[in-house]
Amino acid sequence: xxxxxxxxxxxxxxxxxxxxxxxxxxxxxxxxxxxxxxxxxxxxxxxxxxxxxxxxxxxxxxxxxxxxxxxxxxxxxxxxxxxxxxxxxxxxxxxxxxxxxxxxxxxxxxxxxxxxxxxxxxxxxxxxxxxxxxxxxxxxxxxxxxxxxxxxxxxxxx
Numbered sequence: 172x173x174x175x176x177x178x179x180x181x182x183x184x185x186x187x188x189x190x191x192x193x194x195x196x197x198x199x200x201x202x203x204x205x206x207x208x209x210x211x212x213x214x215x216x217x218x219x220x221x222x223x224x225x226x227x228x229x230x231x232x233x234x235x236x237x238x239x240x241x242x243x244x245x246x247x248x249x250x251x252x253x254x255x256x257x258x259x260x261x262x263x264x265x266x267x268x269x270x271x272x273x274x275x276x277x278x279x280x281x282x283x284x285x286x287x288x289x290x291x292x293x294x295x296x297x298x299x300x301x302x303x304x305x306x307x308x309x310x311x312x313x314x315x316x317x318x319x320x321x322x323x324x325x326x327x328x329x
Contacts, residue, residue, distance in 0.1 A: 198239045198287035214267035217297040
């Protein structure tokens, strides 16, 4: 596992934070997910499509890198990490079922404290990728498997 190369958990934290600060990994702003509805977002989109939507609408979809890094450093589990088996090789949520479940969780008292979310499909560049997006994806893979293993994250499995 890539995580084993880190000598201590502090090094692992810093590797994840560095990837977030560089934009290699983006964290979803959970305020957007809580406030959005099926008209805005019916199912989770690829990171590239969410970036385009953010630019076109002016709505904040991703946390700012410095804000995400500060939330990770806080250690108070305000960043969530979502992992589950994808419904198909190219789309983790074609029906919107998982997005609906995430919204229910974030809107509940149990999820009220979560301000950012790592969701691989939305947080990492997906296929098809440009060469620069592919570079980000490869860099993210080096720390991605470690994301849910650290204390700053609230981890949910579907």
